[in-house]
Amino acid sequence: MAGAVEIETASPNVISEVEILAVDFDPTAVVAEPLPPVVTAADGGPSESEEEEEGVGKPVKKSREIVLGRNVHTSCLAVTEPEANDEFTGDKDAYMAGVLARYRKTLMERTKHHLGYPYNLDFEYGALAQLQHFSINNLGDPFIESNYGVHSRQFEVGVLDWFARLWEIEKNEYWGYITNCGTEGNLHGILVGREVFPDGILYASRESHYSIFKAARMYRMECVKVDTLVSGEIDCSDFRVKLLANKDKPAIINVNIGTTVKGAVDDLDLVIQTLEESGFSHDRFYIHCDGALFGLMMPFVKRAPKVTFKKPIGSVSVSGHKFVGCPMPCGVQITRMEHINVLSSNVEYLASRDATIMGSRNGHAPIFLWYTLNRKGYKGFQKEVQKCLRNAHYLKDRLRGAGISAMLNELSSTVVFERPRDEEFVRRWQLACEGNIAHVVVMPNVTIEKLDLFLDELVEKRSTWYQEEHDQPPCIAADVGKENCACALHK
Amino acid sequence: MAGAVEIETASPNVISEVEILAVDFDPTAVVAEPLPPVVTAADGGPSESEEEEEGVGKPVKKSREIVLGRNVHTSCLAVTEPEANDEFTGDKDAYMAGVLARYRKTLMERTKHHLGYPYNLDFEYGALAQLQHFSINNLGDPFIESNYGVHSRQFEVGVLDWFARLWEIEKNEYWGYITNCGTEGNLHGILVGREVFPDGILYASRESHYSIFKAARMYRMECVKVDTLVSGEIDCSDFRVKLLANKDKPAIINVNIGTTVKGAVDDLDLVIQTLEESGFSHDRFYIHCDGALFGLMMPFVKRAPKVTFKKPIGSVSVSGHKFVGCPMPCGVQITRMEHINVLSSNVEYLASRDATIMGSRNGHAPIFLWYTLNRKGYKGFQKEVQKCLRNAHYLKDRLRGAGISAMLNELSSTVVFERPRDEEFVRRWQLACEGNIAHVVVMPNVTIEKLDLFLDELVEKRSTWYQEEHDQPPCIAADVGKENCACALHK
Numbered sequence: 005m006a007g008a009v010e011i012e013t014a015s016p017n018v019i020s021e022v023e024i025l026a027v028d029f030d031p032t033a034v035v036a037e038p039l040p041p042v043v044t045a046a047d048g049g050p051s052e053s054e055e056e057e058e059g060v061g062k063p064v065k066k067s068r069e070i071v072l073g074r075n076v077h078t079s080c081l082a083v084t085e086p087e088a089n090d091e092f093t094g095d096k097d098a099y100m101a102g103v104l105a106r107y108r109k110t111l112m113e114r115t116k117h118h119l120g121y122p123y124n125l126d127f128e129y130g131a132l133a134q135l136q137h138f139s140i141n142n143l144g145d146p147f148i149e150s151n152y153g154v155h156s157r158q159f160e161v162g163v164l165d166w167f168a169r170l171w172e173i174e175k176n177e178y179w180g181y182i183t184n185c186g187t188e189g190n191l192h193g194i195l196v197g198r199e200v201f202p203d204g205i206l207y208a209s210r211e212s213h214y215s216i217f218k219a220a221r222m223y224r225m226e227c228v229k230v231d232t233l234v235s236g237e238i239d240c241s242d243f244r245v246k247l248l249a250n251k252d253k254p255a256i257i258n259v260n261i262g263t264t265v266k267g268a269v270d271d272l273d274l275v276i277q278t279l280e281e282s283g284f285s286h287d288r289f290y291i292h293c294d295g296a297l298f299g300l301m302m303p304f305v306k307r308a309p310k311v312t313f314k315k316p317i318g319s320v321s322v323s324g325h326k327f328v329g330c331p332m333p334c335g336v337q338i339t340r341m342e343h344i345n346v347l348s349s350n351v352e353y354l355a356s357r358d359a360t361i362m363g364s365r366n367g368h369a370p371i372f373l374w375y376t377l378n379r380k381g382y383k384g385f386q387k388e389v390q391k392c393l394r395n396a397h398y399l400k401d402r403l404r405g406a407g408i409s410a411m412l413n414e415l416s417s418t419v420v421f422e423r424p425r426d427e428e429f430v431r432r433w434q435l436a437c438e439g440n441i442a443h444v445v446v447m448p449n450v451t452i453e454k455l456d457l458f459l460d461e462l463v464e465k466r467s468t469w470y471q472e473e474h475d476q477p478p479c480i481a482a483d484v485g486k487e488n489c490a491c492a493l494h495k
Numbered sequence: 496m497a498g499a500v501e502i503e504t505a506s507p508n509v510i511s512e513v514e515i516l517a518v519d520f521d522p523t524a525v526v527a528e529p530l531p532p533v534v535t536a537a538d539g540g541p542s543e544s545e546e547e548e549e550g551v552g553k554p555v556k557k558s559r560e561i562v563l564g565r566n567v568h569t570s571c572l573a574v575t576e577p578e579a580n581d582e583f584t585g586d587k588d589a590y591m592a593g594v595l596a597r598y599r600k601t602l603m604e605r606t607k608h609h610l611g612y613p614y615n616l617d618f619e620y621g622a623l624a625q626l627q628h629f630s631i632n633n634l635g636d637p638f639i640e641s642n643y644g645v646h647s648r649q650f651e652v653g654v655l656d657w658f659a660r661l662w663e664i665e666k667n668e669y670w671g672y673i674t675n676c677g678t679e680g681n682l683h684g685i686l687v688g689r690e691v692f693p694d695g696i697l698y699a700s701r702e703s704h705y706s707i708f709k710a711a712r713m714y715r716m717e718c719v720k721v722d723t724l725v726s727g728e729i730d731c732s733d734f735r736v737k738l739l740a741n742k743d744k745p746a747i748i749n750v751n752i753g754t755t756v757k758g759a760v761d762d763l764d765l766v767i768q769t770l771e772e773s774g775f776s777h778d779r780f781y782i783h784c785d786g787a788l789f790g791l792m793m794p795f796v797k798r799a800p801k802v803t804f805k806k807p808i809g810s811v812s813v814s815g816h817k818f819v820g821c822p823m824p825c826g827v828q829i830t831r832m833e834h835i836n837v838l839s840s841n842v843e844y845l846a847s848r849d850a851t852i853m854g855s856r857n858g859h860a861p862i863f864l865w866y867t868l869n870r871k872g873y874k875g876f877q878k879e880v881q882k883c884l885r886n887a888h889y890l891k892d893r894l895r896g897a898g899i900s901a902m903l904n905e906l907s908s909t910v911v912f913e914r915p916r917d918e919e920f921v922r923r924w925q926l927a928c929e930g931n932i933a934h935v936v937v938m939p940n941v942t943i944e945k946l947d948l949f950l951d952e953l954v955e956k957r958s959t960w961y962q963e964e965h966d967q968p969p970c971i972a973a974d975v976g977k978e979n980c981a982c983a984l985h986k
Contacts, residue, residue: 081649081652121642136624154616170531366857
């Protein structure tokens with residue numbers, strides 16, 4: 005039956021209204037050769053394809069210049085067509101098992117040496133492995149069931165309620181959903197702000213996450229960048245100047261509950277005070293709090309300005325794979341019901357019962373979060389926050405003790421320090437770097453033992469980097485302040 | 496140590512530049528009571544919170560009116576704080592194991608009876624369970640490694656290359672990434688189109704996926720809806736009229752490779768021809784192909800208008816959890832490198848080496864896709880497409896044989912038919928409905944046996960719904976055409 009009709013029609017297939025299911029249609033007639041040819045350069049120039057074909061089955065490592073908007077095949081595990089007798093020989097299965105075993109080993113090694121990103125790599129979800137067999141999809145709104153039955157809304161709503169309680173908003177006054185990542189939360193928060201104030205100006209500090217500026221561009225919003233203090237916090241005196249210059253338009257403000265690089269927490273109370281003193285009444289501004297990492301740590305830190313819906317804020321987002329820990333990225337977005345009503349009043353916008361950014365949504369992520377929240381609870385998180393802050397102080401103190409420039413913001417577990425000279429060392433410890441600085445984010449899986457290993461290695465390597473008199477570590481006073489700089493001039 | 500300092504400062508915490516890490520800062524000092532109180536209505540009105548508290552630990556099922564922008568707690572598994580002695584008693588673990596076991600049973604039951612959504616629920620990823628222990632994140636660009644080492648870019652690029660070959664574009668001429676779902680692909684494709692033509696008008700047929708209209712609103716683009724034929728395809732004569740009325744502005748067109756409801760495939764060749772005949776040269780239009788489901792089936796169907804980058808198209812997106820099958824939603828987005836260069840030339844837009852919509856990206860999804868593509872290959876998909884089309888015809892023929900209105904587009908496995916009167920029946924089989932019509936999408940996991948079970952049940956139930964002379968099945972000729980309608984008038 006297969007391949008019964010092997011001739012493709014040559015002309016474009018213009019189907020008129022009555023031609024649907026023409027009698028001569030043979031559903032078993034498929035194209036003769038399903039295997040597309042490898043596309044090669046039309047101009048006959050050297051094609052990268054061929055180069056890469058050598059790498060079939062194993063990663064090809066090449067060192068090339070990194071340019072944005074380039075498709076650089078540094079590493080690729082090519083998909084290969086199964087052989088006709090694969091099922092019989094088991095060759096393919098064996099090959100794939102080998103690839104996966106090697107990959108797993110790499111992941112273990114990399115997980116062990118990871119310090120730079122704010123991901124808690126310490127989790128144990130063995131009890132949930134049984135759910136991997138199901139295609140769990142919470143498409144659309146968390147509070148409105150679709151007809152697709154294989155979902156996890158009951159877990160999702162449980163998690164949302166937990167966060168609503170944390171940020172002090174009533175169950176029937178909030179709306180929210182579990183996102184794919186912190187960026188989606190920011191995209192949603194800024195969009196809600198724009199829908200509430202269509203001609204509003206977006207204000208965000210220079211050290212805000214890049215997704216905020218991506219949102220401004222995507223949504224065609226006017227965006228004003230506000231200066232930061234050395235700590236990385238928003239500079240409210242600059243904010244005031246910029247607000248006063250734009251008094252005629254409502255303000256949409258991104259407040260960082262932990263900046264990406266320095267872990268600086270914007271002072272929410274001072275931001276609100278500045279708005280009020282600049283003549284912005286509560287019905288003329290919208291505040292989105294980007295709580296990526298610290299949104300979940302702050303409630304447990306003494307003296308931290310409290311993030312709560314009892315203050316005039318519009319939305320809060322936080323990442324799920326960061327402090328909580330999760331195999332895949334996810335996040336939580338909570339906003340006020342009244343704002344979602346603004347969105348939903350516009351039927352054309354939604355064209356469905358859906359006020360999320362995405363359509364289909366990962367139904368596994370809510371179960372991972374539900375599982376950890378249930379096991380740890382508020383008290384468990386408190387303990388972990390405490391441990392992280394303590395270990396971060398240990399790291400900072402030991403760095404300074406070794407004569408290395410370092411800064412740690414009061415409410416943060418992100419230790420900023422002099423960028424290691426050797427890129428291999430940076431890659432080994434997976435440090436995030438920007439200009440002359442690098443950082444370590446102390447997460448629950450980062451132990452004193454791991455920090456000691458890292459510090460010993462850094463101190464030893466550093467003694468080989470800076471042997472010569474004229475070859476000294478860089479001054480990073482501009483990034484961390486003079487008092488935190490240990491360069492020749494400032495130490 | 497914990498709780499050493501239990502007094503919270505009363506005034507907002509204004510941190511000046513030099514106050515970072517004030518000497519009196521005690522990192523172990525956390526807030527005294529980490530457990531936030533349950534928020535209750537300030538006005539003393541009946542709070543939904545209390546209502547819901549009854550449901551702690553078990554889903555609360557209530558029947559309420561479904562209104563968009565409402566936070567309806569129909570079903571919620573509340574997160575509860577662990578007891579101090581939980582670890583000792585094991586009560587919590589036992590409770591959670593019970594919840595999960597019941598949930599798994601529900602999922603199995605629902606998976607068994609699912610017919611309405613285009614998800615292939617037939618997959619076996621046991622070999623990948625070992626990877627659930629890792630926080631795999633392909634943050635940013637697939638082709639530019641970040642410093643975060645726990646990623647799966649080598650798998651992602653392998654999958655992208657496979658799709659590039661399918662859609663006939665060279666490795667060094669495309670750019671793409673693995674998305675979170677079909678919607679993200681559409682959001683990306685439309686955004687690229689808008690960046691290429693900032694004043695372009697978006698054209699999309701009325702039966703396009705709602706994410707297209709969501710994108711238009713998000714991106715503040717002018718959007719023109721084009722009529723459809725009864726089949727669900729774009730009506731190119733109406734398209735022509737609307738193009739001619741807007742000749743002064745470039746065109747950005749969404750072409751449906753399978754509409755959501757009727758599975759209609761827009762005629763790509765006719766769309767291009769209409770553009771050309773209306774005076775739009777290739778440098779004045781951008782076509783995004785929304786291939787959600789059929790993007791992966793079409794290449795294997797005879798007579799289907801071919802989706803290929805040899806034609807003047809800008810981007811193609813397809814869902815990964817649909818025809819391929821995957822535990823969580825995902826998708827593939829492929830575009831031309833030259834368009835990404837337009838994006839990337841704008842440094843402020845990106846503010847990072849990143850041209851994706853999201854920031855952090857699920858690193859597990861590429862491995863699931865890689866695994867299935869390797870096992871099935873082009874030839875395996877060909878066989879499955881064949882089977883789906885054959886079974887879809889079987890379903891349509893049996894429906895018509897039983898005197899039930901039904902339509903099946905030639906290139907599709909989506910069978911549209913008269914909406915069952917009973918909502919419980921609709922929910923049981925998880926049918927997607929719109930107005931008077933419902934549909935079944937025949938996916939690889941939908942067997943003849945399952946269809947027989949469904950048909951027998953439908954025919955039996957139907958005989959009870961339409962017993963009276965004056966109580967007849969609805970006419971759905973407006974939706975499916977007279978020739979497919981079996982109502983009293985048209986049969």
